Amino acid sequence: QATLLSPQRTDLLRAALELLKDAVSVFEADAGARQQILAALTELSTVYRHLDLPEVAERYLDRIDALDIPLDDYPVYSIFYHKERSLTRSGQGDHAGARTAAERARVAAEASGDLRDLETAHFTLGTVAEAEANTLSGPLASERYADAEAYYQRAMQYALDGRARYGLMDVAPAAWVGGQRPFRALVRFYLRHGRYAEAFATLDDSRARYFRDLRDAAQRRAVLTPRRRATLDSLVTVQEEARRALDHADLSVAGRSGLTLDVQRAQLAIDSVSALVSASAEPPVARRSVEAMQTMLRPQRRALVTFFLDEEEGAVFVLTADTLAVSPLSSPTVSNLAAAAYVAPGAYDPAPFHELYRALLGPFESVLDDTDALVVIPEGVLAGFPFALLTTAAASPGIPPPYLVRRHALATALSASSFFAADYREIDPNLDLLALGRTTFDYPSESRSLALRSGGDPSASFVSLPLVESELRTAHRHLGGLLLLDRAATKSAFFKDATRARVLHLASHALVDSAAPMRSYVVLASDEAEPGPSSRLYLSEIQQASLAADLVRLSACSTAEGKAHLSEGVIGLQYAFQAAGARSVLAAAWPVNDAAMAELVAAFYGYLADGRSKDRALQRAQLDYLDRYDGALAHPAYWGGLTIQGDVTPLDIPPRFPWVWLLFGATLLAGTLHYARRYAVL
Numbered sequence: 001q002a003t004l005l006s007p008q009r010t011d012l013l014r015a016a017l018e019l020l021k022d023a024v025s026v027f028e029a030d031a032g033a034r035q036q037i038l039a040a041l042t043e044l045s046t047v048y049r050h051l052d053l054p055e056v057a058e059r060y061l062d063r064i065d066a067l068d069i070p071l072d073d074y075p076v077y078s079i080f081y082h083k084e085r086s087l088t089r090s091g092q093g094d095h096a097g098a099r100t101a102a103e104r105a106r107v108a109a110e111a112s113g114d115l116r117d118l119e120t121a122h123f124t125l126g127t128v129a130e131a132e133a134n135t136l137s138g139p140l141a142s143e144r145y146a147d148a149e150a151y152y153q154r155a156m157q158y159a160l161d162g163r164a165r166y167g168l169m170d171v172a173p174a175a176w177v178g179g180q181r182p183f184r185a186l187v188r189f190y191l192r193h194g195r196y197a198e199a200f201a202t203l204d205d206s207r208a209r210y211f212r213d214l215r216d217a218a219q220r221r222a223v224l225t226p227r228r229r230a231t232l233d234s235l236v237t238v239q240e241e242a243r244r245a246l247d248h249a250d251l252s253v254a255g256r257s258g259l260t261l262d263v264q265r266a267q268l269a270i271d272s273v274s275a276l277v278s279a280s281a282e283p284p285v286a287r288r289s290v291e292a293m294q295t296m297l298r299p300q301r302r303a304l305v306t307f308f309l310d311e312e313e314g315a316v317f318v319l320t321a322d323t324l325a326v327s328p329l330s331s332p333t334v335s336n337l338a339a340a341a342y343v344a345p346g347a348y349d350p351a352p353f354h355e356l357y358r359a360l361l362g363p364f365e366s367v368l369d370d371t372d373a374l375v376v377i378p379e380g381v382l383a384g385f386p387f388a389l390l391t392t393a394a395a396s397p398g399i400p401p402p403y404l405v406r407r408h409a410l411a412t413a414l415s416a417s418s419f420f421a422a423d424y425r426e427i428d429p430n431l432d433l434l435a436l437g438r439t440t441f442d443y444p445s446e447s448r449s450l451a452l453r454s455g456g457d458p459s460a461s462f463v464s465l466p467l468v469e470s471e472l473r474t475a476h477r478h479l480g481g482l483l484l485l486d487r488a489a490t491k492s493a494f495f496k497d498a499t500r501a502r503v504l505h506l507a508s509h510a511l512v513d514s515a516a517p518m519r520s521y522v523v524l525a526s527d528e529a530e531p532g533p534s535s536r537l538y539l540s541e542i543q544q545a546s547l548a549a550d551l552v553r554l555s556a557c558s559t560a561e562g563k564a565h566l567s568e569g570v571i572g573l574q575y576a577f578q579a580a581g582a583r584s585v586l587a588a589a590w591p592v593n594d595a596a597m598a599e600l601v602a603a604f605y606g607y608l609a610d611g612r613s614k615d616r617a618l619q620r621a622q623l624d625y626l627d628r629y630d631g632a633l634a635h636p637a638y639w640g641g642l643t644i645q646g647d648v649t650p651l652d653i654p655p656r657f658p659w660v661w662l663l664f665g666a667t668l669l670a671g672t673l674h675y676a677r678r679y680a681v682l
Contacts, residue, residue: 009311013047020044034069038077045084054091061085079108079117083124095132102128115162116178119155123182126151130189149189155182163209167271168217169264170518170540173210173565180206180567187308191315196326197290200317200416203308207377207415207567214543214579215421217271221546222499222581224273232273236544239266243518243540270544288420290324296420297321302648303368304416305361306377309334318364319416320371327363331380334359338381343389343590345637350395357390357404373409373615375419375648383564386589387412388622389640400626400634409619411644414569414578419647431500433481436489436524437468437507437555462523467594468507471555474602475505478609490525491537495545503651504549504582506537510556510573517563517571522556539576547581550651551614555597560587560643574645584614584646596638600625604642608651615648 020043027037041060048057061084071078086101102125109117126148133144159179166172183206190199224232242262245251251259288296297304298321307329308315314329337359340352361368368374376387388405395401404410413419441462469485476483481501484493489508498504506522513519518540526535554560554573562572569575574587586604588597600621607617625639 010051013051016047017044020047034067035074035077037067038064038069038071038074038081042077042080042084045088049084049088049091052091054088057084057088058092061088075108075112076114076117079105079112079120082108083120086124086128090128090131093135095128095135098128098132115158115165119158119162119179119182122151122155122158123185126155126182126185130185145193149186152182152186152189156186159183167268168210168213169267171264172213173568173571176209176568177566183567184308184310188310188313191308191326196317196324199308199315199326200290200306200319200324203306203317204377204416208418208569210565210568211414211418211575211579215418215581218546218579218581221544222548228273232270235266235270235273236541239263239270240538240541242266243538288417290319293319293416293420294321294324300373301371302373302375303371304375304377304413304419306416307360307379307382309380309382316360316364318361318367320367322370323367325364325367329359335381338385341385341389343386343636343640345635348389348636350391350401353389353401354391354394357392361390361404368408371408373411373613373619373648375615376410376412377415377419378412378569379567380564383570384560384562384589386636386640386643388643389636400630403626403636403640405619405622409613409615409648411584411615411618411646411648413646414575431481431497431502433475433479433483433503433505434494434497434501435472435475435481435483435505435507436494437465437472437485437505438489438509438523438525439466439468439486440464441509441523462509465508465594467598468555471507471598471601472505474598475503475553475605478605479503487525490527491535492527494524494537499546499548501547501549503551503553504547504577505553505555507553507555510554510559512558512561512572514561514563514572520562520573522554522559522573539573542573542576543579545580547577549577549582550584550647551608552577552582552585553601554585554587555601557588557591560589560641560645574643578646582646584644584648586614586618586642586644589641589643590637592641593638596625596633597642600639600642611650613648613650614644618642618644 020040023040024037024044027033027040030036041064045057045060048054048060061081064081071081082101082105086098086105089095089101090098102121105124106121109121129144129148129151133141133148136144159182163172163176163179166175183202187199187203190196190202221229221232239262242259246256246259246263293304297319304317304319306317306319308317309329309331312331314331314334316327316329318325318327334356337352337356340349341356374387378385378387388403388410390404391401392404392407393402441464472483472485479502481503482497484490494506506524509523511521511523518538520539521536524535524537528534554577559573560570562570562575564570574585577585586601603621603624604617607620608614610617612620622639622642626634629638
């Protein structure tokens with residue numbers, strides 16, 4: 001974790017040192033622990049190298065040599081050892097020795113045939129070649145730089161081939177973090193050489209890979225034969241039962257391991273039924289060129305902003321219809337400012353929001369002059385950040401802060417590729433809206449469930465949501481469709497009609513588990529007398545759906561939260577609905593005030609009905625709110641938490657005319673024609 005979390009990096013590394021030194025002491029006393037001591041000493045070398053102490057790192061590798069351990073007996077650690085030997089020698093300027101050690105790592109990796117080992121070896125060769133090129137000039141430098149680029153690209157392909165083995169298993173996003181190394185190394189390489197378009201494309205190519213797989217799965221499920229669909233549904237049921245069983249706190253270690261294995265086996269079977277797992281390696285994913293993206297941005301007056309936050313260095317990319325601009329970024333500075341820029345009831349200091357604006361967007365003010373909307377692709381500490389609350393100037397006493405939302409409509413995306421994607425299912429317009437909501441929560445089992453998830457507080461209970469009904473009726477007034485409240489808003493009703501809805505609106509309580517996102521759920525009603533799990537629409541179930549919604553509105557607290565994964569974004573309820581096929585999701589970043597949200601959402605739907613794009617409809621609703629209220633009610637906690645993620649194109653809402661008016665119009669037209677003919681004859 002230390003290599004990815006800049007603010008705590010040094011502390012984490014030093015904590016790792018103490019743990020590893022303790023491990024070495026234990027293993028040295030055990031003559032049979034040769035493999036363990038080999039691993040611990042190599043890890044110690046890695047930590048010291050990350051602390052920029054290559055000489056100390058090399059001494060721990062020398063201790064391995066002194067133990068006379070036959071490395072060939074431990075192929076995985078042999079590759080690890082040679083990699084560390086190569087990188088520590090490179091850090092000391094011994095480039096010839098670094099090349100030799102890196103080649104040994106490559107030979108060992110090719111002998112093992114393991115994709116992760118091959119990725120590691122070629123990443124090491126690229127790192128060593130780049131470091132050596134930095135000391136050279138002329139044709140020799142160019143040659144070594146070209147070698148470095150080729151090694152990184154080869155490592156990237158091995159990383160992609162390796163991640164294909166995980167399919168759609170729950171561990172896939174975490175497993176892919178390690179596969180980011182060659183991508184991020186190549187991004188740094190391109191940035192240092194001023195090859196900004198290639199840096200932008202490589203960064204985007206690493207992003208939302210798990211999301212792409214889930215979207216592909218949703219597409220495939222939509223066209224399954226009834227028989228295969230029934231098989232798939234039965235496997236999903238088995239998997240969900242295993243997941244729910246994992247929620248029991250009294251499980252033994254063996255029981256938990258067995259259920260986890262059951263979940264993984266079920267996922268492999270699901271992947272097989274959906275024809276997702278291929279025997280061949282994953283092919284390179286086709287991506288849109290920067291020029292193609294600019295062509296698509298041109299009529300929108302919209303810019304795309306994406307961030308690259310590395311250990312110390314970073315960059316901001318701003319893509320407009322006419323230019324790709326890049327500015328360097330200090331990752332630790334951004335982390336510190338983002339930590340200081342927070343919103344809570346009664347707490348909002350605009351100063352860190354302005355400092356963060358200056359760091360992130362200040363260098364691009366002239367570039368963004370011709371735009372009025374931004375699509376932000378965040379990373380790291382910026383995942384889930386409320387960009388609308390950045391302030392474009394220092395706050396003045398007695399004057400409302402100049403929020404960024406006054407200048408730009410804002411939306412977020414998981415990647416540029418997903419934002420510009422055209423892989424959506426054709427929408428069946430036979431149900432313009434499916435709105436499900438709960439206003440009362442009087443089942444005892446729901447309170448017991450919440451108590452367990454609230455740290456055992458027996459008084460915990462779901463409060464009533466009296467404004468849910470008016471919010472849903474507002475949506476229904478604009479869109480028509482199907483409105484289901486309280487006991488009618490069941491999970492079975494959701495699955496019956498969600499696949500054919502143009503707009504999905506869920507208004508209820510939700511529980512978001514950032515540590516284990518698959519356990520997050522929206523509370524619906526149950527077909528049973530006493531609901532329990534049958535009323536909970538779990539994130540894992542949502543991801544197995546096949547939706548075609550143009551918009552999903554999640555009207556519950558903190559539905560934009562979840563677990564942040566490097567290059568995958570925040571995996572939570574908002575992510576799950578998009579992964580299942582929805583084009584965009586409107587959700588809340590924190591607990592919301594019901595009255596304020598009802599007012600904002602009503603205005604949002606009104607502007608959508610007027611033909612505005614989704615991000616501009618949200619912007620207009622927020623500005624209306626700010627223009628209407630001041631003082632405590634204008635606090636960002638009331639209005640700043642709403643975020644739109646994904647596609648922002650206007651909602652395709654067909655004109656709605658009550659049948660009585662159609663009948664009246666037809667009668668009037670017939671009468672007019674009758675009298676027109678009669679007048680013409682006369």
